[in-house]
Amino acid sequence: SEAATTPSAVTFPKSFLWGSATAAYQVEGGHAAGGRAPSIWDTFSKTPGKTHGGDTGDVACDHYHRFREDVALMKRLGLNVYRFSVSWSRVMPDGVTVNPEGLRFYSDLVDELLNAGIIPWLTQYHWDLPQVLEDAGGWANRETAYAFENYAVVLHEALGDRVRQWTTLNEPWCAAFLGYANGHHAPGRTEPSFALAAAHHLLLGHGLAVHRLRERDPELELGLTLNFTDYRPADPASAGDVDAARRLDGSFNRFFAEPIFHGTYPADALEDQAGLWPDDLIHAGDMELISTPIDVLGVNFYTGELLTGADPGEASAAAASARTEGGPNPNVGSEHVSSVRRGLPQTAMGWEVYPQALRDLLVRLHTDYTAEAGVALYVTENGAAYDDVVEADGSVQDTQRLDYIRRHLRALHEAMEAGADVRGYFVWSLLDNFEWAFGYAKRFGIVRVDYQTLERTPKASAHWFAGVARTGVVD
Numbered sequence: 253s254e255a256a257t258t259p260s261a262v263t264f265p266k267s268f269l270w271g272s273a274t275a276a277y278q279v280e281g282g283h284a285a286g287g288r289a290p291s292i293w294d295t296f297s298k299t300p301g302k303t304h305g306g307d308t309g310d311v312a313c314d315h316y317h318r319f320r321e322d323v324a325l326m327k328r329l330g331l332n333v334y335r336f337s338v339s340w341s342r343v344m345p346d347g348v349t350v351n352p353e354g355l356r357f358y359s360d361l362v363d364e365l366l367n368a369g370i371i372p373w374l375t376q377y378h379w380d381l382p383q384v385l386e387d388a389g390g391w392a393n394r395e396t397a398y399a400f401e402n403y404a405v406v407l408h409e410a411l412g413d414r415v416r417q418w419t420t421l422n423e424p425w426c427a428a429f430l431g432y433a434n435g436h437h438a439p440g441r442t443e444p445s446f447a448l449a450a451a452h453h454l455l456l457g458h459g460l461a462v463h464r465l466r467e468r469d470p471e472l473e474l475g476l477t478l479n480f481t482d483y484r485p486a487d488p489a490s491a492g493d494v495d496a497a498r499r500l501d502g503s504f505n506r507f508f509a510e511p512i513f514h515g516t517y518p519a520d521a522l523e524d525q526a527g528l529w530p531d532d533l534i535h536a537g538d539m540e541l542i543s544t545p546i547d548v549l550g551v552n553f554y555t556g557e558l559l560t561g562a563d564p565g566e567a568s569a570a571a572a573s574a575r576t577e578g579g580p581n582p583n584v585g586s587e588h589v590s591s592v593r594r595g596l597p598q599t600a601m602g603w604e605v606y607p608q609a610l611r612d613l614l615v616r617l618h619t620d621y622t623a624e625a626g627v628a629l630y631v632t633e634n635g636a637a638y639d640d641v642v643e644a645d646g647s648v649q650d651t652q653r654l655d656y657i658r659r660h661l662r663a664l665h666e667a668m669e670a671g672a673d674v675r676g677y678f679v680w681s682l683l684d685n686f687e688w689a690f691g692y693a694k695r696f697g698i699v700r701v702d703y704q705t706l707e708r709t710p711k712a713s714a715h716w717f718a719g720v721a722r723t724g725v726v727d
């Protein structure tokens with residue numbers, strides 16, 4: 253009703269989808285259940301010194317055994333859609349042979365979601381490559397792209413009758429550059445040329461899968477999810493700062509968007525990375541495959557950064573310091589770029605809260621890429637880690653997280669008013685979970701997980717978000 257909304261409340265279209273997101277290795281646990289074999293994240297997390305406190309995803313949120321409870325929880329919160337990823341090594345433990353018991357888990361999950369009236373939104377790859385494929389060279393090996401295509405077909409055969417929203421990759425930047433250049437992520441390699449090979453083969457795998465799935469099923473909604481950071485020069489009058497922002501925008505944002513939408517790597521990024529690209533990496537026809545038309549671009553957004561190139565005295569890896577905790581520079585070809593704080597409030601990850609950047613980014617993506625291609629935008633991840641406090645009554649009053657989500661939804665709405673075709677929003681994450689190298693120390697959930705009892709407790713942000721999903725109104 254009118255009276256219930258404040259004058260500045262914003263209202264989203266009825267058709268707008270409200271969801272939450274997770275990823276297999278971060279929530280499932282059940283690491284050896286039902287014939288699952290190790291992925292690179294099992295290996296990496298069990299390598300001393302790689303994750304906070306040696307945390308692993310062996311148990312995680314035990315979603316593998318508790319998915320029915322988690323679906324019921326989403327239903328109670330009134331969410332329309334659930335973005336989950338499939339553990340490749342659960343479904344194809346040796347990378348080749350299909351494991352029916354692994355597939356059954358996802359089939360049961362999908363049925364449970366559909367019975368609850370929740371749309372299943374499947375991500376094929378959220379960083380957990382089967383270890384056997386890594387042993388054969390991982391994403392640096394071109395064959396992995398073809399294995400990924402076969403994996404797409406296996407999933408589509410088993411789930412395509414019920415799953416219509418299909419994301420090939422989540423954040424190939426992280427998989428390639430944190431995994432193979434910076435080493436903060438599995439497989440923990442630190443070879444710039446491997447990272448570039450991995451990036452190309454990830455994109456190739458995406459293209460092969462989209463091409464193949466489109467042939468099999470023209471009505472499927474196909475896409476991928478990229479992570480974007482809004483990079484701006486700290487001092488717009490400084491040529492060094494302007495160049496720093498251009499470089500990271502090139503190697504992080506445009507590096508993936510340009511091949512997908514325009515079939516080329518950005519010329520300036522290629523120049524910055526000259527001498528680092530392996531010979532003969534790009535075969536004839538690759539770029540056509542990579543730019544196979546898609547329907548949906550998923551956007552993961554957390555922060556915007558100011559950059560400076562002015563002080564080469566600062567460690568080059570400082571560019572990503574807040575996001576990777578050091579290690580070799582993940583931004584291959586962009587040494588001597590570092591980030592400058594805006595002085596804004598930060599989340600527990602050290603990421604500055606700057607919602608305006610989400611509005612600007614969505615408008616830019618619409619203008620530069622998606623409008624012309626007739627592609628819909630979804631924010632497939634947005635959210636924040638905070639050091640939550642459990643009150644005496646057991647509740648979690650996570651007002652900072654609630655405020656983070658509220659402000660980003662308002663920015664998203666502004667982008668829609670400016671013409672961006674954004675059709676849904678997924679909060680990261682449904683549950684507190686295994687935050688990669690940060691282990692269980694960083695909590696992103698709108699639902700608290702007690703890692704002793706595995707009990708789930710919706711936080712204040714979850715109750716608030718349920719209201720948004722029900723009314724479409726953000727106050």
Ligand code: PNW
Pocket residue numbers: 275278422423426479552572575576633680687688696
């Ligand atoms: C994303 N960076 O990770 C992932 O898709 C999620 O699995 C993760 O839990 C979430 O964001 C929160 O971190 C990122 O360094 C990791 O730019 C690193 C970066 C960005 C996203």
